[in-house]
Amino acid sequence: MYSGMHNGGAPVLIVGSVALDSIKTPLGQVTDALGGAAVYSSVAASFFTPAMVVGVVGEDFPMAHIDFLASRGINTHGIQVRPGKSFRWGGSYEFDLNQAHTLFTELNVFADFKPTIPPAYRSAEYVFLANIDPELQLEVLDQVEKPKLVACDTMNFWIENKQDSLIEVLKRVDVAFMNDAEARQLIGTSSLIKAAGEIRQFGPKTVIIKKGENGAMMFCDSICFMAPSYPLEEVVDPTGAGDSFAGGFIGYIAHTNDISERNIRKAIIYGSTIASFNVEGFSLDRLKALTQRDISDRYNEFKQFVFFEPM
Amino acid sequence: MYSGMHNGGAPVLIVGSVALDSIKTPLGQVTDALGGAAVYSSVAASFFTPAMVVGVVGEDFPMAHIDFLASRGINTHGIQVRPGKSFRWGGSYEFDLNQAHTLFTELNVFADFKPTIPPAYRSAEYVFLANIDPELQLEVLDQVEKPKLVACDTMNFWIENKQDSLIEVLKRVDVAFMNDAEARQLIGTSSLIKAAGEIRQFGPKTVIIKKGENGAMMFCDSICFMAPSYPLEEVVDPTGAGDSFAGGFIGYIAHTNDISERNIRKAIIYGSTIASFNVEGFSLDRLKALTQRDISDRYNEFKQFVFFEPM
Numbered sequence: 373m374y375s376g377m378h379n380g381g382a383p384v385l386i387v388g389s390v391a392l393d394s395i396k397t398p399l400g401q402v403t404d405a406l407g408g409a410a411v412y413s414s415v416a417a418s419f420f421t422p423a424m425v426v427g428v429v430g431e432d433f434p435m436a437h438i439d440f441l442a443s444r445g446i447n448t449h450g451i452q453v454r455p456g457k458s459f460r461w462g463g464s465y466e467f468d469l470n471q472a473h474t475l476f477t478e479l480n481v482f483a484d485f486k487p488t489i490p491p492a493y494r495s496a497e498y499v500f501l502a503n504i505d506p507e508l509q510l511e512v513l514d515q516v517e518k519p520k521l522v523a524c525d526t527m528n529f530w531i532e533n534k535q536d537s538l539i540e541v542l543k544r545v546d547v548a549f550m551n552d553a554e555a556r557q558l559i560g561t562s563s564l565i566k567a568a569g570e571i572r573q574f575g576p577k578t579v580i581i582k583k584g585e586n587g588a589m590m591f592c593d594s595i596c597f598m599a600p601s602y603p604l605e606e607v608v609d610p611t612g613a614g615d616s617f618a619g620g621f622i623g624y625i626a627h628t629n630d631i632s633e634r635n636i637r638k639a640i641i642y643g644s645t646i647a648s649f650n651v652e653g654f655s656l657d658r659l660k661a662l663t664q665r666d667i668s669d670r671y672n673e674f675k676q677f678v679f680f681e682p683m
Numbered sequence: 684m685y686s687g688m689h690n691g692g693a694p695v696l697i698v699g700s701v702a703l704d705s706i707k708t709p710l711g712q713v714t715d716a717l718g719g720a721a722v723y724s725s726v727a728a729s730f731f732t733p734a735m736v737v738g739v740v741g742e743d744f745p746m747a748h749i750d751f752l753a754s755r756g757i758n759t760h761g762i763q764v765r766p767g768k769s770f771r772w773g774g775s776y777e778f779d780l781n782q783a784h785t786l787f788t789e790l791n792v793f794a795d796f797k798p799t800i801p802p803a804y805r806s807a808e809y810v811f812l813a814n815i816d817p818e819l820q821l822e823v824l825d826q827v828e829k830p831k832l833v834a835c836d837t838m839n840f841w842i843e844n845k846q847d848s849l850i851e852v853l854k855r856v857d858v859a860f861m862n863d864a865e866a867r868q869l870i871g872t873s874s875l876i877k878a879a880g881e882i883r884q885f886g887p888k889t890v891i892i893k894k895g896e897n898g899a900m901m902f903c904d905s906i907c908f909m910a911p912s913y914p915l916e917e918v919v920d921p922t923g924a925g926d927s928f929a930g931g932f933i934g935y936i937a938h939t940n941d942i943s944e945r946n947i948r949k950a951i952i953y954g955s956t957i958a959s960f961n962v963e964g965f966s967l968d969r970l971k972a973l974t975q976r977d978i979s980d981r982y983n984e985f986k987q988f989v990f991f992e993p994m
Contacts, residue, residue: 398873562709562779563917563918564896565915566916566917583897585875586894586897597988597990599989599991603876603900606874638991640991641991668994676906677908678908679948681948
C-alpha cells in the first residue's frame with residue numbers, strides 16, 4: 373500500500389538515464405534490472421512529491437518497469453520509446469563498495485537521446501538534471517521556463533571530456549552535486565573545501581559534495597553543513613546511491629517549497645535517508661517496499677547519531 | 684600566556700614515542716622537529732588536564748622541547764634519557780594528505796624502550812597507551828593500579844606482526860582508537876560497522892574509528908556517534924592528527940572525570956577540535972599558540988556544522 377506524503381508538493385522535473393543494469397556485488401547479482409539515474413532519483417523524489425521523468429528507452433524495455441514508476445505517482449509521459457535496444461550498463465563492486473568497476477556500457481537508444489521536455493513539464497519549479505552529457509543538460513535548461521531551483525549532477529567522464537559545457541551548466545544551476553573525487557578533479561586541488569569554494573564561483577549558490585559512506589558536505593554562503601551517511605552493517609548494492617540521495621533531496625525541497633538553508637539541511641538528511649535504504653537491496657528492490665514510517669524513523673536516528681551537548 | 688582549564692582535572696598517564704620528526708608536505712618542510720605520539724597526545728591533553736608522560740629520548744634531545752612540555756603543565760619525569768640518539772622519523776605527504784609516506788625510521792634509543800611507570804604515576808585514573816608495540820602496552824597495564832579508563836591506539840605494523848599481543852591489549856582497555864583501514868584490516872571486512880562490532884567483542888566497551896578528513900565514528904552499546912572533522916581549507920602538516928585527537932579526548936574525559944556516553948561524545952568533539960588546530964601548522968607549532976578561546980569557538984562551530992532541525 374503506497375501512502376506518500378507528496379500530496380500538495382510542487383512537482384519536480386527529472387532528466388536523465390533510464391537503464392537496464394547488470395550488477396555483481398559480493399552479496400549477489402542481477403541481470404537487466406531496472407536502473408538509471410533518472411529512475412533512482414525520480415523514485416526517491418516520489419516519496420515526497422510528484423516527479424516527471426524525461427528519458428529514453430528501447431522497444432525491449434519491460435512495460436512492468438514503467439508501470440512501477442507510474443504506481444509511484446511518477447509521470448512517465450516524457451520517457452520516449454525509440455526503435456532499438458535500451459541503454460544497458462554492467463558493473464561490479466568488490467571489497468571496496470565505494471568503487472564501481474564498469475564491465476560494459478551499451479548506449480543503444482541513449483546514444484542519440486535528445487531531451488524533449490513535454491510542454492506540460494516546462495513550467496516545473498524544481499528541476500534535477502541527473503548525470504548526462506552537459507550539452508544535453510544545457511538543452512533542458514533552454515526548454516524550461518522559470519524554475520525556482522535547478523540542481524545538477526555529473527561524472528568524471530564529462531569533467532575530462534566536456535569541461536567547458538559542464539562549466540556552462542554550473543553557471544545556470546542553483547545546486548551542484550558532485551562526489552569528492554570529481555570536485556577535486558574539476559578544480560585540481562586536494563582540498564575539498566577549496567574545490568567547493570571554486571565550484572561555487574562558477575555559479576551554483578549551493579554545492580553538495582557526496583562522499584559515499586563518509587556522508588555529504590554542503591557549502592553555501594558562509595557556513596557548511598556536514599551530514600554523516602547512515603551506518604549500515606552491510607551494503608547489498610551501492611548502485612544509485614548518489615541518484616537516490618539527490619532525488620530524495622530535491623523531492624523534499626519541492627514538497628516543502630522552501631529553499632532556505634535550514635530546509636536544505638533537512639533535505640540533505642532526507643536524501644541520505646533514502647540513499648541508505650536504496651543500497652540495502654539490488655536495483656530498486658528496497659525502495660519498492662519502503663514506507664513513510666521507515667523514512668521518519670531513520671531521519672530521527674540521524675538526529676541521534678550526530679547529537680552532542682553544547683559546551 | 685598559558686591559561687588552561689585543567690585545574691581540578693584528574694591527571695592522565697600517557698605512554699608512547701617521543702621523537703624528532705623530519706617532514707615534507709606540499710606546504711613546506713621541517714627537520715628534527717618535536718614529534719612522537721606521546722608528545723602530540725600529552726600536549727593535546729594538557730589543554731584540559733595535567734598529563735604525565737612516559738617515553739625515552741637520547742642524549743641529543745633538545746632540552747628546549749622538555750621545557751616546552753613542562754610549560755604546558757606536563758610532568759616529564761617519566762621521560763628516560765638514554766645514551767645514544769633520539770628516535771627519528773622522516774615522512775612526506777603528497778597530494779593525498781591522508782597518506783603518510785615513511786622516508787626513514789631510526790629507532791635509536793627507542794629500540795630498547797622498556798616503559799617504567801614512576802611510582803607516583805601508577806595510581807593514574809586515566810591512561811592513554813599511544814601507538815607502541817602492544818607487548819610494551821601490556822607491560823604498562825601490568826604496572827598501573829586501578830585506572831577508571833584506559834584507551835589505546837595502534838597501527839597497521841602491529842596488526843600485521845603482533846596481532847595476538849594486540850588482541851591481549853584490546854581485552855584490557857576500555858576505549859580502542861583505530862583508523863578505518865586498520866579496523867578493516869584487523870577484522871578482514873570492508874564494513875566498518877562490522878569491524879567495530881567485532882573489535883568490541885575483544886573487550887573495549889567503546890571503539891573510536893578515526894577517518895582523517897572524514898571525521899570519526901564512536902561505537903558503544905547500542906548506538907553510534909558520528910563526528911565530522913573540521914573543514915579546513917588547507918592542511919599544513921597532518922602529522923600527529925590522530926594522536927592529538929586521542930589526547931584531547933582523554934584529556935577532556937579526565938578533566939570532567941565523567942565516562943558516560945554523553946560525555947564521551949563531547950570528548951570526541953574536543954579531540955577533533957584539538958586535532959584540527961594541530962594540522963594547521965608543522966610539528967606542535969599551532970598548539971603552542973592555541974588558546975582556550977580558540978578551542979571553545981571551534982567547539983561551537985562543530986555544533987553548527989552538524990545542526991539540522993527535527994522532522
